Amino acid sequence: MIAELGHFSLALAFALALLQAGISLWGAAKRDVTLMSVAGPMALAGFGFVAFAFFCLVAVYVQSDFSVASVYANSHSAQPLLYKVTGVWGNHEGSMLLWVLVLAIFSALVALFSGNLPMRLRANVLGVEGAIAAVFLLFILTTSNPFLRLDPPPVEGRELNPILQDIGLAIHPPLLYLGYVGFSISFAFAIAALIEGRIDAAWARWVRPWALVAWIFLTLGIAMGSYWAYYELGWGGYWFWDPVENASLMPWLAGTALLHSAVVMEKRDALKIWTVLLAILTFSLSLLGTFLVRSGVLTSVHTFANDPARGVFILAILTLFVGGSFTLFAWRATELKPGGLFAPISREGALVLNNLFLSAAAATVLTGTLYPLALEAITGAKISVGAPFFNRTAGPLFLCLLILMPAGPLLAWKRGDLAGVAQRLVVAAAISFAVAALSLWLVQGGPLLAAIGLFIALYAIAGALVEFADRTALFREPLAASLSRVVGLPRSAFGTTLAHLGIGLALLGIVAEAGWSEERIVALKAGDQVSIGQFDLQFKGVIPRQGPNWRDLVGRFEVRKGGVVVATMEPAKRTYLANGQSTTEAGIETFGFGQLYASLGDPTADGAVSARIYWKPLVTLIWLGGVVMAIGGACSISDRRLRIGAPQPARRSTLPAPAE
Amino acid sequence: MSRRQRRLVLIGVVFAILSLAVGLALNAFRESVVFFVTPSELAAKPVETGKRFRIGGLVKQGSLVREGLSARFEVTDGGASFPVVYRGLLPDLFREQQGVVAEGAFDAAGTFRADTVLAKHDERYMPKEVADALKKQGVWREESAARK
Numbered sequence: 001m002i003a004e005l006g007h008f009s010l011a012l013a014f015a016l017a018l019l020q021a022g023i024s025l026w027g028a029a030k031r032d033v034t035l036m037s038v039a040g041p042m043a044l045a046g047f048g049f050v051a052f053a054f055f056c057l058v059a060v061y062v063q064s065d066f067s068v069a070s071v072y073a074n075s076h077s078a079q080p081l082l083y084k085v086t087g088v089w090g091n092h093e094g095s096m097l098l099w100v101l102v103l104a105i106f107s108a109l110v111a112l113f114s115g116n117l118p119m120r121l122r123a124n125v126l127g128v129e130g131a132i133a134a135v136f137l138l139f140i141l142t143t144s145n146p147f148l149r150l151d152p153p154p155v156e157g158r159e160l161n162p163i164l165q166d167i168g169l170a171i172h173p174p175l176l177y178l179g180y181v182g183f184s185i186s187f188a189f190a191i192a193a194l195i196e197g198r199i200d201a202a203w204a205r206w207v208r209p210w211a212l213v214a215w216i217f218l219t220l221g222i223a224m225g226s227y228w229a230y231y232e233l234g235w236g237g238y239w240f241w242d243p244v245e246n247a248s249l250m251p252w253l254a255g256t257a258l259l260h261s262a263v264v265m266e267k268r269d270a271l272k273i274w275t276v277l278l279a280i281l282t283f284s285l286s287l288l289g290t291f292l293v294r295s296g297v298l299t300s301v302h303t304f305a306n307d308p309a310r311g312v313f314i315l316a317i318l319t320l321f322v323g324g325s326f327t328l329f330a331w332r333a334t335e336l337k338p339g340g341l342f343a344p345i346s347r348e349g350a351l352v353l354n355n356l357f358l359s360a361a362a363a364t365v366l367t368g369t370l371y372p373l374a375l376e377a378i379t380g381a382k383i384s385v386g387a388p389f390f391n392r393t394a395g396p397l398f399l400c401l402l403i404l405m406p407a408g409p410l411l412a413w414k415r416g417d418l419a420g421v422a423q424r425l426v427v428a429a430a431i432s433f434a435v436a437a438l439s440l441w442l443v444q445g446g447p448l449l450a451a452i453g454l455f456i457a458l459y460a461i462a463g464a465l466v467e468f469a470d471r472t473a474l475f476r477e478p479l480a481a482s483l484s485r486v487v488g489l490p491r492s493a494f495g496t497t498l499a500h501l502g503i504g505l506a507l508l509g510i511v512a513e514a515g516w517s518e519e520r521i522v523a524l525k526a527g528d529q530v531s532i533g534q535f536d537l538q539f540k541g542v543i544p545r546q547g548p549n550w551r552d553l554v555g556r557f558e559v560r561k562g563g564v565v566v567a568t569m570e571p572a573k574r575t576y577l578a579n580g581q582s583t584t585e586a587g588i589e590t591f592g593f594g595q596l597y598a599s600l601g602d603p604t605a606d607g608a609v610s611a612r613i614y615w616k617p618l619v620t621l622i623w624l625g626g627v628v629m630a631i632g633g634a635c636s637i638s639d640r641r642l643r644i645g646a647p648q649p650a651r652r653s654t655l656p657a658p659a660e
Numbered sequence: 661m662s663r664r665q666r667r668l669v670l671i672g673v674v675f676a677i678l679s680l681a682v683g684l685a686l687n688a689f690r691e692s693v694v695f696f697v698t699p700s701e702l703a704a705k706p707v708e709t710g711k712r713f714r715i716g717g718l719v720k721q722g723s724l725v726r727e728g729l730s731a732r733f734e735v736t737d738g739g740a741s742f743p744v745v746y747r748g749l750l751p752d753l754f755r756e757q758q759g760v761v762a763e764g765a766f767d768a769a770g771t772f773r774a775d776t777v778l779a780k781h782d783e784r785y786m787p788k789e790v791a792d793a794l795k796k797q798g799v800w801r802e803e804s805a806a807r808k
Contacts, residue, residue, distance in 0.1 A: 234752070344669045356674060360681035367685055381695065384714055384763075388692035393684045400680075521748055523729055573752075582752045601749030605726050612749050 003068050006056025007147040010097075013049035013104070014137035016042055020130030028123040028195070036119050039126035040111040046133060047108035054088075054101045057146050061088050067153030070094060070146045076159035076578050078549040086169040087160040092294060092310070093146035095173060099290070100136050102174070102181040107133065110185060110210075117206060124192030125185070132184055135317050143310045159549070159578040168228030176221030176248060180286040182214025183255055187283035187325070190276045194328050197335035199272050204265035207279065209637055211262060215255045216633035222248050223626030234571075234584030234599035236614045238513070238622060241390045246369045247289030253362035254282040257355045264348045267413060270339030271352070278355075280329060284322040285362070291318045292369070346416045350408035357401040364393035402456050402507060406463020409496055410470060424470060428462035443516060450515025457511050460504030468497045495636025499629045506625025509593075512618035523608040524555075533615030535596060536560045537569075542609060550576045552585070555600045555609055559589060566591075571598040571611070593618045694763060699735055699742040709766045715742055716761040724756055735760060746774040753779035 020042040027035025057070075061084050066072040074091045075084055089098040107129040114122050140146070189207045193199040225248070230238040239245060258278040264271045291314045342348050368385045375381055406428065410421045436455035440448070469475065471493060472485040518532050526541035540556035552572040559567040571587035586599040594617040601610035696714045697707065707713050720741050723734035731750055734741045744762045754760060754777065764774035 234749075341663055341666045341670065344666065344673070352670070353673065353677075356677045360677050364681055364685050368688075371689075382697075384694045384696060385689075386692065386694060389688045392688035392692065393681070396684055397681060521729055584752055599749070602726070604728055606728075610729055610749055 002056050002059050002063075003065070003147040003149065006053040006060075007145065009049045009053040009056065010137060010141060010147075013046050013053065013100075014134060014141060016046045016049060017130045017134035017137055020046060021127050021134055022130075024123040024127030024130060025195075028120045028127065028192075031120065033119065036123035039123045039130075040114075043104075043107040043111040043126050043129065046130070047104040050097075050101050050104040050133075050137075054097055057094060057097060058085055058088050060147075061085060064157065066155065066157050067149055067151075068146075069148040069150050072150055072154050072157050074160050075157045076549065077156060078578070079157075079160060079165070080548055082167070082170065083160055083165045087164070089173050090160050090164040090169050093140070093144045093148075096136070096140050096144050096294070097146055098173065099177055099181060100133060100140065102177045103129070103133050103136065103184060106182060106185055106210075110188075114206075120196060121189075121192050121203075121206075124195050125188040128188035128191045129184065132188075132321070135320065139310075139313050139317065143313050156578075159576065162550070162574070162576045162579075162581045162583045163232060165576075166228065166232055168224065168232060172221060172225045172228055175217050175224055179214050179216075179218025179221050179255075180248075180251060180289065182210065182217060183251060183279075183283045183286050185210040185214070186258060186279040190279035191325060191328065193276055193336070194325075194332040197332055199276065199336045201266050201269045204262045204275065207275075208259065208262045208266065211255060211258050211279070211282075212633055212637050215252070215259055216630045216637070218248065218252050218255060219626055219630045219633065222252060223623045223630075226626075227623045231586050231588055232583070234586045234612075236519070236586075236597050236599070236612065236616070238619070241368075241387045243369050244289070244293050246365050246390075247285075247292045250285040250362050250365050250369075251282050251289065253358050253365070254278060254285055257358040257362075258282050260351045260354050260358075264351050265339070268339065268342065268348050270342060270348060271355075272339050273333050273336055274355070276333070276336065277329060278359075280325045284318075284325070285366075287318050287321055291315060343415055345411070345418050347408065347411045347413045349416070350404070350411050353404060354401065354408060357397055357404075361394045361397040361401070364397065365390060368393065399453070399456050402460045402503065405460055405500055405503070406467065409467045409500070424466060425463060428466050429459055432456075432458035432462055447515050450511055453507065453511035453515065457504055457508035460507060461501060464497050464500040464504060467500070491639035492636040495632045495634075495639070498632030498635060500632075502625045502627070502629030502632055504625070505621045505628055506623075509618050509621030509623075509625060513616050513622065516617050517619075518615045520613045521610070522613065523604045523606075523610050525608045530613055532613055533594075533596070533617070534561055535566075535615065537596075537598075537613065539609075539611075545572070547574075549578060550574050553600070555587075555598070555611065557587065557598060559596060561591075567596075569596065569598050571600045573600050573602075590620060593620045593624075595619050696761075698737045699740040700737055702742055703740040707766065709768065709770070712763065712765045714761055714763045715744070715772070716759070717742075719754070719756045719758055719760050721756050735762060742772070744772050744774050744777075746777050748775075748777075750777060751779040755779070 020039060023035050023042070024039035026032075027038070060068050061071055061075055062081065064071065064075060064077045064084065066075075070091060070093050074087045074094075079087070087094075089095040107126065110122075110125060110129065114125070117125075186207050189203065189210070193203055222245075225245070226238045229240070230236070258275065261271050261275045261278055265275045291311075294310060294314055368389045372383050372385055375383055406425055407421050410424055411417075432455050435458055436451045439454055440451045471489060472482045474482045477485075520530055520532055522528075522530055524530070524539040526539060528539045530537045530539070536559075538558045538560070540558055543554050543556065545552040545554050552574050554570045554572040557569040557571075558565055559569060567589045569587035569589055572585040573582060574585050575582045584599050586597055588598075589596045594615065597614040597616060599612050601612065603609050694712050694714055695707075696716060699715065699717055702715065715735055717735040717737040720734040720736040723732075723741075723743075725732050730745060730747045732743060732745050733756075734743050736742070744764075746762065746764075758779060761778040762772075762774035763776040763778075764772060767773050
């Protein structure tokens, strides 16, 4: 009964979304106030129905109702409650429903917090959101119904894939979807602007908070997914340039570019057409990611099951929205009045450079991801484009971007003073260079590339701090005056500093992991010693352990540093009872920002256990950097001038706002 | 700076970054693209020593031998089979008669040494390349495909 209610509710949501799209867009075109005012309530009602359907699906999972096909395939009565709930989106059907739920949440938020928007813009935005929802609901109802019943109902379920039985599944997909789908709002705003043929600085001010929300979640989602892969797969890697990882990175790159170009549009009334294009591109890349993940055209960790009908449907959705929006762009973009050109040496010039590098990086990632597909379709040859390709393309572009990054915020709007900026950064550059040179001398034979990376990372971090010191006149004025400046700084200034600091920290982590990690692959018997980094590990042997739906073989390690026991590590080989699948549970101990990482392999022929042990200095900075970036985003969004729904000072857009 | 000069600077910068990206991509394609072959294709047309490639198929029944930290096994597509040597920890889902993809190169002695072994990530899921290779050899069993 619950399943049928959920299914019915989804069907209603589809009908509503279709109406929401039709009525809003028609009303906006006819300038009919009555029709346009329907959009908001319909978005809220649509959210209600989708949320109810999602709730129904959670309910049948919690009840372990195996007469529902998706529950049977992805749950088990002995599974802990947390994994019964997260199992809802640990499969194709449920994850699509989560996607639509997130879309409905965003539509409802737009409906609630857009009271100050011009009516036509609001109706068009909600209309586009409704159209996206309708198409995806149709996709779910026709090809991926999560409420499908089985007859006769099985007694027991097949259990959720053991790799997914982890707290990571509770966090990673929802965060990522909040990011992916959040960009649908800037997309909807872009389409609305194209339909109206009008765009101004106020538009950018409305779009930026939404893009920022999406960007924060996408940043956290990517960082979380990376850490999850790191500890769950047991390979010690945090990024595999897997097509699906790339699919989340591309919208992030384009979205980051969008945030920066929207600033230029808001402050200088320039880069308008480019910003609209980026808004379309970012969401198109999100959709492309959905297509790559859900259609099964690529071999990936994230592919659940291959069904050609779904692939074709998603390809049709992709063609409709991407093709449609680009056609609209080509047709209407000339209607938008382009902004003026500006001096190359200026804040806006620096932001253009940022956009160019980010777009170029996104383009190379896109090329590397799609090239194997294209080649196979054309010549039939199967190739894989792996980490080396991306490290050689996106890597250098990103390093160029980070070298330029500290200078950007120090340049003034309109006309920057390059010599002055160089003067302010020379100390930061000198210190970073000295440390990098020192690292080469300390780690004899260490890779030169790591030293270069270290220089760039430190310079990016120092540059962010210099910029902050510069704003608060630290060391130039008495401390008290500087402190009062800190209090007076707009929150978005903190945002910039933190976000730039975060990317520098992440790069530092990446460089340290790549350049100075140590790895041992060993066969161990009880009592054996392994030395790695500054640590001595003693293997104490293997003990069994029983969990709710699994059995562990735990390898115990005693970790000593300078003769003192500092930790015990317990990596395990876990076997799930329901289907006999096994997973590797890595043992991880954090020391400072570095981590000691151990994972167990199979027993060797002579009774020993194989194990892989890593010492990864500064590795946690990779994810902490992501968190710092997200905090920066959150700071920026809490800025009064950006607050969603806050009353805007009238006509401010015509005056250039004071430079931040 | 005149409007014209500003436009020229912009076009110049766009062009420079674009050509940097294209140059990097072309260079990387030349050096880091890895081809996927099946044991049958390899038997018909060997790959030169030192060139990296991927081989995929099923792990042949009874072929897995572990020696300390090394493992040797054979990859088969029903037609030919092909020996692989791998040093390190095999993935959790590595099993005989299951799909596998190994990446590496021939060493001077003519042994294929893999440095990466990928097993399928899910019981219900077969790497697409492997499924295609098996279909080509006519040993694809629909029931194993339908078990999703």
